[in-house]
Amino acid sequence: MELDPKALALFKEGYDKIIEGIKTLGFDVTDENFADTAARAAKGLHELIHDxxxxxxxxxxxxxxxxxxxxxxxxxxxxxxxxxxxxxxxxxxxxxxxxxxxxxxxxxxxxxxxxxxxxxxxxxxxxxxxxxxxxxxxxxxxxxxxxxxxxxxxxxxxxxxxxxxxxxxxxxxxxxxxxxxxxxxxxxxxxxxxxxxxxx
Ligand SMILES: [Zn+2]
Missing domain, CATH: 3.30.1130.10 (GTP cyclohydrolase I, C-terminal domain/NADPH-dependent 7-cyano-7-deazaguanine reductase, N-terminal domain)
Structure with a gap:
């Protein structure tokens, strides 16, 4: 299944916000494990939601x-x-x-x-x-x-x-x-x- 670039970009925007929310809960989101997490999570969600x-x-x-x-x-x-x-x-x-x-x-x-x-x-x-x-x-x-x-x-x-x-x-x-x-x-x-x- 091809991933839709527009959906991916919107999902990523959402996950960027979620990571901000996680930061307010006291997590260090500058940790290297969070690098590119929003983009990866967006792709993961798209794999569960198809066009x-x-x-x-x-x-x-x-x-x-x-x-x-x-x-x-x-x-x-x-x-x-x-x-x-x-x-x-x-x-x-x-x-x-x-x-x-x-x-x-x-x-x-x-x-x-x-x-x-x-x-x-x-x-x-x-x-x-x-x-x-x-x-x-x-x-x-x-x-x-x-x-x-x-x-x-x-x-x-x-x-x-x-x-x-x-x-x-x-x-x-x-x-x-x-x-x-x-x-x-x-x-x-x-x-x-x-x-x-x-x-x-
Ligand atoms: Zn439910």
Whole structure:
């Protein structure tokens, strides 16, 4: 993803102010560790917040490349680690995203599901919105029989601030089409909530 110079400059201005704020708290910001911190932090934030016009283009291109479906069984991509920030605090969120769909005529390449989740997750957005946008894309854009998305989010705003909340995960799910049927939904949930195990 290309970094936008205008956004980077604005982010850096903001971080310059933040460093001033840190100075008022008694920290020596002339220490060499603070040299170029504002510029580095701006880049770091941009890596968590991507340009939406570019994201839309990438998502469209990704969803346009499909293969004819040979089978109409559930396709699942589970435990994809993705990153974003929350819109309330702009603090990082680590997501574990699992998604599934049941194709009608077309399927996506397997790696495309992870890429799709990673693309959509970047940015200041609500986990609920992320969940439903992914579910819609896999249902509407793939003209699938149905889709399901299950996301566990570790929000730094909860983990780092609240006492005892550091283990809390926000869980959201969204289902479309045939996944609205209880049995299909349960099959999906059973498969994705299982703890991750190593393959070898
Ligand atoms: Zn937050």
């Amino acid at each position: 939406q016009t570019q994201v839309r283009k990438d998502v469209d291109a990704l969803l346009a490349k499909t293969f004819p479906a040979k089978y109409t069984e559930m396709v699942i991509s589970k435990h994809n680690t993705c990153f974003g920030v929350c819109p309330h605090h702009l603090l990082p969120v680590i997501y574990r995203i699992s998604m599934a769909y049941i194709p009608t005529e077309k399927v996506l390449g397997l790696s495309k599901l992870s890429r799709l989740a990673r693309l959509i997750a970047r940015g200041p957005r609500l986990q609920e919105d992320l969940t439903h946008e992914l579910a819609d894309l896999l249902h509407v854009n793939l003209a699938s029989q149905g889709s399901a998305v299950y996301i566990e989010g570790l929000h730094m705003c909860m983990a780092a601030r609240g006492v005892g909340a550091h283990e809390a995960r926000l869980v959201t799910s969204g289902v479309r089409g045939v996944f609205l049927e209880l049995a299909t939904r349960e099959e999906f949930i059973k498969l994705v909530v299982a703890p991750p195990t190593t393959l070898v």
